[in-house]
Amino acid sequence: MSSVSMPSIKSHEIKIVQNIPVSRTLKFWEGLKEGKIYATKCVKCGQLYFPPSADCPDCLSRELEWVELSNEAEIETFTHVVVRPTSFQQIKPYTVAIGKLKEGVKVLAWLTGFKLSETKVGMKAKLVAKVTPEGNLTYEFVPF
Amino acid sequence: MRKAAIIGIGNSKFGVRSDVNIAELSFEAVRPSLEDAGLAAKDIEFAAVGSVGAGAWYEELLPAVVSAEYCGLTKAGLVRCEAACASGSAAFFTAYSAVASGQAEIAMALGIEKMREIDTPTSMEWIGRAGYYLWEFHNFGITFPAYYALYANAHMAKYGTTEEDLALVAVKNHKYGSMNPIAHLQNKITVDDVLASMMIASPLKLYDCCPMTDGSASVIVASEDKVKELKIDSPVWVAGMGYSSGTANLSKRPDFVGLTASVLASQRAYKAAGVTPSQIDFAEVHDCFTIAEIMAYEDIGLCSKGEGAELIREGQTEIGGKIPVNMDGGLKSKGHPIGTTGCSMMYELTKQLRQEAEKGRQVPLKNHIGLAHNVGGTGHYCYATILRR
Numbered sequence: 055m056s057s058v059s060m061p062s063i064k065s066h067e068i069k070i071v072q073n074i075p076v077s078r079t080l081k082f083w084e085g086l087k088e089g090k091i092y093a094t095k096c097v098k099c100g101q102l103y104f105p106p107s108a109d110c111p112d113c114l115s116r117e118l119e120w121v122e123l124s125n126e127a128e129i130e131t132f133t134h135v136v137v138r139p140t141s142f143q144q145i146k147p148y149t150v151a152i153g154k155l156k157e158g159v160k161v162l163a164w165l166t167g168f169k170l171s172e173t174k175v176g177m178k179a180k181l182v183a184k185v186t187p188e189g190n191l192t193y194e195f196v197p198f
Numbered sequence: 199m200r201k202a203a204i205i206g207i208g209n210s211k212f213g214v215r216s217d218v219n220i221a222e223l224s225f226e227a228v229r230p231s232l233e234d235a236g237l238a239a240k241d242i243e244f245a246a247v248g249s250v251g252a253g254a255w256y257e258e259l260l261p262a263v264v265s266a267e268y269c270g271l272t273k274a275g276l277v278r279c280e281a282a283c284a285s286g287s288a289a290f291f292t293a294y295s296a297v298a299s300g301q302a303e304i305a306m307a308l309g310i311e312k313m314r315e316i317d318t319p320t321s322m323e324w325i326g327r328a329g330y331y332l333w334e335f336h337n338f339g340i341t342f343p344a345y346y347a348l349y350a351n352a353h354m355a356k357y358g359t360t361e362e363d364l365a366l367v368a369v370k371n372h373k374y375g376s377m378n379p380i381a382h383l384q385n386k387i388t389v390d391d392v393l394a395s396m397m398i399a400s401p402l403k404l405y406d407c408c409p410m411t412d413g414s415a416s417v418i419v420a421s422e423d424k425v426k427e428l429k430i431d432s433p434v435w436v437a438g439m440g441y442s443s444g445t446a447n448l449s450k451r452p453d454f455v456g457l458t459a460s461v462l463a464s465q466r467a468y469k470a471a472g473v474t475p476s477q478i479d480f481a482e483v484h485d486c487f488t489i490a491e492i493m494a495y496e497d498i499g500l501c502s503k504g505e506g507a508e509l510i511r512e513g514q515t516e517i518g519g520k521i522p523v524n525m526d527g528g529l530k531s532k533g534h535p536i537g538t539t540g541c542s543m544m545y546e547l548t549k550q551l552r553q554e555a556e557k558g559r560q561v562p563l564k565n566h567i568g569l570a571h572n573v574g575g576t577g578h579y580c581y582a583t584i585l586r587r
Contacts, residue, residue, distance in 0.1 A: 060216035062315075065257045074332055105333040105447060131355075131454045133347035134400040135339065139323035142339035150338050152348060152449055160449040162334050170400070175355035192337040 078108035081120050086183040086191040091125070093159055094118040104159035125181045127153030127161065127195060134170050151195055153179055165195040202297040203425050203433035204585065206235025206418035209545040212382040212533040214314045215412035220249075220256050221268035223414045224310045227541075228269040231306070231416035236428060239270030242418070243302040247278045248289035248309040249537035254324045256312040265310055275302070282328055283486060284574030285309070286415065286540025287581035293419050294436050303424045307417045309538030313410040321410055325536075328575055330446040343407050343487060344399035345448060345576040350489035351401060352454035356504070361401050363507040364488035365392035368405045368530055370516060371485060375527020377559045382411045382533030392488075406488040411533030415541035417548070434548045437567065437586040438470025444577040455504075457577030460484075460497035464571060467582035468499075473567060475499035478584070480550060480561040481521060482543040484573040485528040495523070498571050498582065522561045525550065540581065543570035551587040563587070 076083055082105075085092045094106040098115040104123065109116050132151035135142075142148075151165040151173075161181060165173065179195035186192060208230030210223055218226070232239060247262035258264045262278040265271075275296075281288035286309035293305035313321060326341040334340050353359050369389055375381040387405060395404035425433045442462035445451060452458070468474060475498065483498065485491035492506035500521055501509050509515055515523035526532050526546040529539060547568040549555050566587035573580050 062216065074336075104449070105330075131348045131352035133344045133351060133402075134397075135341055135344045136396075136400070137322060137341065137343070137398045138319070139326045139339055139341055140317075140319040141323055143319055148339065150340050150344055150348070152454070160451075162338065162340070162447070162449040164338055175351060190337065 079106050082106045083191050086193060087185055089183045091123045091181060091183050091193055092120045093123050093157070095121045102157055102159055104161060123159070123181070124156055127155050127179050127181050129153050129165070129175060129177050129179055129195070130160065131175055132165055132173055149173065151179070153181065153195055155181065161193070163194050167196045199298045200300060201422040201435060202294055202419050203422070203430070203435045204417055204544060204548050205420045205425060205428065205430045205433055206231040206237065207545045207548045208234060208416040209380050209542055210414045211380050212411050212413035212535065215312065216314065220258050220261050220310055220312050221264050223312060223412060224265035224308060225269050227414035227416035228271070228308060231418050235418045237304065237418065241304055242271055242274045242306045244275035244293065244296045244305040245271050246289040246292035246305070246307050247276070248285035248307065248540055249278060249311055250280060250282060250285050251311060251313060251324070251536065252278070255316050255321060257315070261310055265308065271306070281579040281581070282574035283484070283534065283536045284540055284572040284579045284581050285537035286542065287570070287572040287583060288540065288579070290417060290540055290544055290583065291439055291441065291581060293417070294439065297419045297421050304418065304420045307419065307541050307544070308414070309535070309541030310414045311535035311537045312412045313535060314412050329448065329578070333447055341399060343402050346487040346489055347399040347402045348448065349454045349493065349576070353489060353493065354401065356455050357507065359492060359507040361393060362389055363492065363510060364401070364406055365389040366510045367485060367488040367491045368392045370510065371524050371528040371530040374525050374559050375531025377556050378527050378532060379556065381527040381531050382409050383531045402487055402489070408486045408529040408534040411535045413533060413535035413538050413542065415538050415545045417541050417544045432552050434551050435586050437473065437584040438467050440464060440466025440468070440470060440582040442466065442580050446578060448576060456493050456497045457573060457580065459577045459580035460494060460571060460573060463580035463582040464498035467569070467584050471584040471586070473584060477565050478521060478567050478569045479563050479565055480525060480568050481523050482526070482546055482568070482570040483523055483528070484571055485524055485530045486534055486573070488530070490573065491524070491528065494571055498569070517559070517561060525555065525559045525561055540572045543572055544583065544585070547585045551585060
């Protein structure tokens with residue numbers, strides 16, 4: 055597309071950083087540091103939640119317990135993200151996948167260590183917790 | 199519930215509209231819609247404004263107020279509706295409900311969006327965050343094309359849909375968009391052009407994606423009494439609306455081959471209108487990405503699940519086929535000013551039902567019924583609207 059040059063006024067610049075509360079899912083974030091991935095399970099109705107939910111949307115109970123998830127996932131779908139948002143401009147293109155664990159919950163995370171040409175729907179991958187060199191807490195799918 | 203009809207429509211030129219600000223852009227839709235209805239701005243009792251990027255991709259935080267002042271609508275009841283890319287339909291639902299409930303005799307739905315005042319990576323950032331920031335964007339940088347690419351790869355794996363099939367959607371929509379004077383992209387393209395375009399999020403390439411567009415659309419809804427009083431000669435009646443929603447986390451969806459919200463919203467609309475998919479003369483579907491149009495065929499019942507690619511391969515969604523879809527060029531070619539799209543779909547349905555569409559893109563009408571399917575986010579919201587002449 056041809057860029058249209060029209061007279062304009064630049065708005066004032068602001069920097070936006072939000073402090074996102076994690077106190078009610080703190081065990082999950084702490085667990086990642088120990089290499090564990092936790093889900094929550096409703097004590098009343100038994101529903102399992104990932105991402106972990108501190109309250110139960112199914113029966114509205116507020117009593118949930120932490121359960122550690124297994125790490126074997128079947129990849130249900132994936133995509134290689136080439137055009138990236140501002141806050142991901144400094145890193146190389148990455149692959150995002152959704153995998154289903156044997157407990158039935160699904161996880162959306164990066165898939166690393168596979169060649170894109172070998173990445174297929176239905177393949178198996180291992181879900182692992184990770185602390186990045188910058189200290190960010192995350193999790194990703196990797197080869198077994 | 200009482201009957202309500204569309205009596206006035208207006209749509210700005212879609213494109214990179216660096217020549218106007220959000221208020222001036224609104225005027226380009228509001229004025230023609232009032233002229234079309236034979237009304238003055240003061241006749242609008244309630245206005246529902248669909249817009250998403252307030253304060254994010256354009257500078258005004260309260261666009262409904264700013265635009266109402268600029269268009270002479272101040273003192274009308276006013277609200278801004280957000281349902282992501284279905285905000286325009288949410289605004290239309292609000293205006294229609296105001297009239298159908300008896301609260302107002304005349305209401306306006308106004309869709310306004312300015313997406314091109316910021317750079318592309320920042321747009322990708324804002325729109326990528328529109329799902330579940332904490333769980334799907336913060337660590338994983340998912341973008342909107344990537345969300346739909348997840349659906350595309352799953353659909354391709356399960357039903358054998360190909361990248362060529364996806365490309366056919368873009369080719370069709372550019373063909374009809376080239377005949378639509380308000381369309382953002384008016385160039386005809388080939389399957390090879392699509393396949394050769396740059397990768398955005400595999401398997402979706404640049405020409406599988408709708409452009410980021412500035413544009414506005416205005417729709418005026420009136421009660422049956424007002425239609426008679428104003429002697430409107432071509433009212434287009436709201437036959438039925440349906441709505442639904444889907445989980446914020448994509449990981450909580452049952453599968454990635456269709457949108458449950460689309461299925462539920464369209465079923466509800468068919469039931470409300472008392473019609474079946476086979477009675478619809480033509481449809482506007484939410485083709486923000488080529489895969490979205492193929493899934494829409496299946497989800498709204500134009501074909502069975504998994505048969506969407508066949509419909510496009512056979513040319514069944516062109517004029518002369520089983521059911522023409524997106525004869526205005528769709529989001530893909532006409533453009534997708536996020537909060538405007540739902541109102542622009544009403545503009546197009548009304549134009550087609552009045553047989554006022556440009557040469558080459560006017561659909562043949564048998565039952566005089568059209569459907570609009572408007573998805574917000576990746577099936578996070580969905581509205582389906584059936585209009586009848």
